[in-house]
Amino acid sequence: MQVDRPSPQTNITEKIIRAHSENLIRLFFGLSCLATLLVLVLAGVGLNRVLSNMVIKLAENEAVAVSQSILRLEGFLLVNQNRRGEEELTLPHSRLQQFDQRMKNLLSPFDILKIKVFSPEWMILYSTDHQIIGQIDFGNQRLNNALAGNNDSRLETKEMVLDLDLEEKFNVDVVEAYIPIRSHQGKVIGSFEIYRDVTPYREEILEAVITSILLLGILLAFALAAAGNVFSRKIRAMQKLLNRMSDLTSVDPLTGLTDRLHAIEHAETEMARYLHQEPSRRQVFSLVMVDIDHFKGFNEIHGMAIGDQILRLTGELLDSLRRPFDFIGRWGGDRFFLLFPDCNSQQALTRAEEIRKSVENAPFEVDGGMHKVTVSIGIGSAQISDTQMNEVLKRADLALYAAKQSGRNRSISQQTMPANSAHLDEGKLS
Numbered sequence: 001m002q003v004d005r006p007s008p009q010t011n012i013t014e015k016i017i018r019a020h021s022e023n024l025i026r027l028f029f030g031l032s033c034l035a036t037l038l039v040l041v042l043a044g045v046g047l048n049r050v051l052s053n054m055v056i057k058l059a060e061n062e063a064v065a066v067s068q069s070i071l072r073l074e075g076f077l078l079v080n081q082n083r084r085g086e087e088e089l090t091l092p093h094s095r096l097q098q099f100d101q102r103m104k105n106l107l108s109p110f111d112i113l114k115i116k117v118f119s120p121e122w123m124i125l126y127s128t129d130h131q132i133i134g135q136i137d138f139g140n141q142r143l144n145n146a147l148a149g150n151n152d153s154r155l156e157t158k159e160m161v162l163d164l165d166l167e168e169k170f171n172v173d174v175v176e177a178y179i180p181i182r183s184h185q186g187k188v189i190g191s192f193e194i195y196r197d198v199t200p201y202r203e204e205i206l207e208a209v210i211t212s213i214l215l216l217g218i219l220l221a222f223a224l225a226a227a228g229n230v231f232s233r234k235i236r237a238m239q240k241l242l243n244r245m246s247d248l249t250s251v252d253p254l255t256g257l258t259d260r261l262h263a264i265e266h267a268e269t270e271m272a273r274y275l276h277q278e279p280s281r282r283q284v285f286s287l288v289m290v291d292i293d294h295f296k297g298f299n300e301i302h303g304m305a306i307g308d309q310i311l312r313l314t315g316e317l318l319d320s321l322r323r324p325f326d327f328i329g330r331w332g333g334d335r336f337f338l339l340f341p342d343c344n345s346q347q348a349l350t351r352a353e354e355i356r357k358s359v360e361n362a363p364f365e366v367d368g369g370m371h372k373v374t375v376s377i378g379i380g381s382a383q384i385s386d387t388q389m390n391e392v393l394k395r396a397d398l399a400l401y402a403a404k405q406s407g408r409n410r411s412i413s414q415q416t417m418p419a420n421s422a423h424l425d426e427g428k429l430s
Contacts, residue, residue, distance in 0.1 A: 271392070
């Protein structure tokens with residue numbers, strides 16, 4: 001039966017569903033890859049920031065430890081009492097060389113590149129770069145933050161910086177930390193600015209980020225592959241379901257043939273293909289209407305149940321007689337619709353006669369009884385002047401009416417139609 005053999009219209013529907021399914025799968029994988037890339041980028045940026053903050057915090061803690069060590073070991077050179085008995089920062093010129101040497105010995109193991117000591121008035125009391133001693137760093141908000149009692153650290157890349165030996169170092173990652181200096185009573189009496197060289201961490205951070213991103217990428221790839229596999233299976237299952245639903249909605253439930261609506265759609269598609277060709281190279285197609293003779297009376301005599309079986313058996317026989325590329329459908333009632341691609345009027349008439357004789361000679365056995373069935377066939381073929389499918393369909397209808405008026409059980413095409421049938425209109429067709 002036709003229900004077991006996909007019709008051309010069904011094939012078109014399947015192609016459309018398959019194309020949409022494949023587009024949906026490609027969209028899923030495209031968006032998944034884009035989301036994965038975005039996750040990896042964000043993860044890389046986030047991990048780099050986390051590791052950088054860890055380096056900053058580590059350098060800040062070391063800067064605090066260094067400043068405390070300076071005050072504990074060298075405070076006698078740097079912290080003095082004023083006349084009011086309050087502690088304050090002073091570094092007489094006579095102590096500068098001694099303090100400078102002791103600073104270099106103390107700071108070199110900690111990768112400290114530079115140190116500054118500020119008074120509460122923003123003056124540089126000491127620096128490993130002697131040229132800036134005595135300068136005022138007014139307006140430095142980070143220094144103000146330290147003088148307010150807060151640690152202030154930041155990671156920066158310096159194109160060039162002088163180390164403790166005043167040698168130039170280029171492209172250096174530095175944590176610049178401002179650390180408050182407190183008196184024994186807890187009062188802020190100045191600030192240290194300490195440059196900590198963290199360049200060696202750069203490659204370690206980069207390596208850690210790359211390794212982590214690669215591992216995350218592998219995990220996401222496996223997860224994406226698994227999700228994609230499940231998604232593809234679900235899409236294909238849905239595709240089969242949609243194909244099945246399409247088949248069910250396009251199939252006549254009694255005969256298993258394509259219904260009238262989809263038969264019209266297929267005819268329109270064939271007409272569009274015909275009109276798309278060059279007029280001189282068009283391949284003519286034919287529409288064939290097959291009507292069971294005296295079917296109304298047959299129902300009245302034998303009952304509709306027997307009539308339905310006759311309709312079903314007739315549909316099966318017509319379906320078995322068609323070529324693989326022909327189209328068949330139930331037009332409605334006791335009428336069937338055939339479309340012969342690349343078949344002119346004479347060829348269609350020859351094939352229609354073969355079908356008519358096969359039906360006439362076929363044994364129709366229903367509920368133990370044998371029934372004789374004949375059909376009338378009308379043929380309409382496409383013409384150069386046609387612009388719509390309805391023009392071809394109307395000729396097939398007129399030819400069918402002529403066949404029935406001529407005594408039934410015969411095939412008539414538009415060329416063999418009697419002259420007195422030309423005035424018939426669609427309102428008189430039955």
